[in-house]
Amino acid sequence: MTRRLRVRTLRTRVSLLALAVITAWLLILATGLSLVLVSRLNQQVNDGLRVRAQAASATVVVRAGQPVGVGESATDSELDSSIWVYRGGTAIARPPVAAALQRVADALAGTPAHFADRHGRRFYVLPLLTHGRQVGSIVAAADLDPYERTRDTALIGVGIVAVLMLAGAYPVLRFATGRALRPVGEMTRQAAEWGVVAPDERFGGDQRYVELASLAKSLDGLLGRLAAVLRHERHASAELSHELRTPLSRVAAQVELLMDNASAAQRQELQEIRTNCAAMDGIIDTLLAAARTELTGVVGRASVDAVLRSFAAPTGRPRTVVESEPLLVEVDDDLVVRMLAPVVENARRYAARTITMTARRRGTVVEIDVANDGPRLPHDLAERVFEPGFSARDGGHDGVGLGLALARRLARSADGDLVVDESSEHTVFRLTLPAG
Template sequence: MAGRIADGASRPQGRLGRLLRRRPSGIRVRLTLLAVLMVGAGLVLVSVVVLALVRNDLTGNARSAATERAQDAVSQLTSGVLPVLSSANEDRPVLQIVDQHGTVLAASPELLGRGPLLPQRPQDHAVGSRLHRLPIGDGAPYWAVGLPAYLADRPVAVYAAASLEPVGEGVDATLSALLVASPVILSVAGGTAWLLVGRALRPVEAMRRQVAEITSSELDLRVPEPPGTDEIGRLARTMNAMLERLQQAGERQRRFVSDASHELRSPLAAMRTRTEVGLAHPAVTDWPVMARDVHREVGRLDQLVEELLVLSRVGAGNGSAPASSVDLDELLLTEVAAIRARGRVDVDLSELSPVRVQGHPQQLRAMVRNLLDNAERHARTRIAVRLFPFGEENRCGYWNAGGVEVGPVAELVVADDGPGVVPAHREQVFDRFFRVQSARDRNSGGVGLGLAIVRDVVTTHGGRVWIADSPNGAEFHVRLPMIRPRPSP
């Protein structure tokens, strides 16, 4: 039996707990409920304050009425004659005059046959107390006041008592008015909050509908921007900026896929054509020459795929390998040794300083290799490589593309004595699959991705790359944030 009672008692509590834990859905509903709760809490606080003020005010009126009635009686006793006391009413308190021995000399008709109202006798100052048991009216409490006085040079006490029934009636009336007005105020507050929140969230709903209509093929659409500089307006502008970046990234991706497909199709088509011709005429085909041509196309295809993988890794972020301290001068020496081994051009390393940067070794190696390969491909007889700390002497700062000061930087300069790059093409050469008209020959060895890799790696590491003016050939400059050397002890 006890188990069933306990189970029945816990079941409603479980339902109540689930209802309390269940959160209403929708920001509009939650904000409206929050507004109603805040207004309700304010109403409770205001009601308590108002009821306290009403009670204190009406109690003060009763005290004042009793004190004034007693003072009038004291004034009448100065003539040496007892005043005639009439019955009390709502505005006139009851009165009682008592001598020093506790004998009631005069009293209102309601107090006939009753002893002194207050046990304490006023001496030099007035006394007052709340009385709960007076056989007057319906038994409502009274506030009694006692004042000292003299009757024919005899000390007497004058007691006056005013009913506190108006205090209870006034508090009850005020409480009833508050109970009637509070639901109306809460309803008005809830309705106002509902309308205001709905109006404030209307632009958000419009943005949501617009974003729901945006697909990968419709990235040119934008969300409506409400006027003003409030949070919703800033949100709309931020979303439009994000959509602009997504559209640009999508366009770059489509161009990249299109260019990559074109570049991959060319060597595959060449190999297929030559093998089909050889198979169709095996007797007249020079198979060693065809094998050499196919091998060259396979090498070109392998280089293209490798550089596409490098670009994808750089574009996807830093990858799984963490950044570390990299000696950029050692990377340069390693790659320059490979160029010198080929013996096609001379490499000048007379201005090479030890420089250490923070980055990813594989990406920085790809950047250095592509810069040197580009210079070797276009140089006539000579390449000059310089590496030095920039901004270390005068302690000047350097700001990367994000506007963050990164301190001194390492500057790498790779110059060749080739035909150079005209100013109109100095930005385009860093685009993917871009070739100037004089280098459109595929047999020159380039696939149009080397300088794009250089720019992406440098940008990822917080630096910048550009082509400077040079009297002979092309001069590439790269600046990367440098690690400050530790001071020697």
């Protein structure tokens, strides 16, 4: 199956379209020039043959109404080179030529005036008339080879000129198209920049080119809607943070007061409540961070080695070992920490002795693996552990079941992903992020 050529840039497409139009016009001009040239050469050959035949007819000696010979003249050498004089069908003067040409001339003798091409020659028949009656013929011949060489040379020259013009036109067309599209590229760059850092900026209607006014109007409308969304997101985030954190703070404060006079058993329960409040507060921070990342698209940068070493615990059980080279990712370091925290916490629940954290670069991404030497995660749970609310009661880990789900959402909002590496013999969570 033939695959169509894919043109990926508007600059190339416009340049090729303009080049195709120029090529079509050059073909039309070359064809017209060829037709005119061939017509002029044919006319030149015909005129030359007529002149020579008429000059030869002036030297023919006619007696008693019949041509009997050719008189002497200063141009006899020219006339004899390719001129035949016939009385009826009998040649009374003929040049020394090949037998094939002689046969052609004999066949043309006595016919009305006309042209005929034979054996690379053009023949012209001029009747000799006496009192309105044809008594003989003049047959003149011309070699067509010089004219054909002239025609071929001219056509080759036209072809070379056309190819040179097209070869020189394409770079000029690309340059001109690039210059013409430069304002569009600049507006695109500004729109992308303003959409992140200055959504209140506008292009306005006073564009240098009329054709860009409509584009500027559309981009201004888009920036306006984006600014409204960002304002709403900031307002909603602030309200959400206040509305959720206020009751959590009250619960935490009441727990602190109750713990002073509580029994040992009650203290344990209250401590669990306080821990859950802290976890809920962290979940709120993670949700707000994910929302800001998805809406604003602000790109940060983090050192993977530094983030991983913040989780390192070379002593204790389980111990955490970091194996990483200096790498950067295009994500804020606090977001990377929030992505890894639930993964590391999950590994600590199930590791027997060691948690190993490794990082490596694969093309345009950085892969961060968190492995533990505990029981291997069953294949049927490799995706379920990322479902919100999945917990130990469903065969998963202890907890409320939001940590891994939020970690994956954060990773995907940063153009990455969080998955379980099912090809490993241990439980390995793999976080993929764009390399910086």
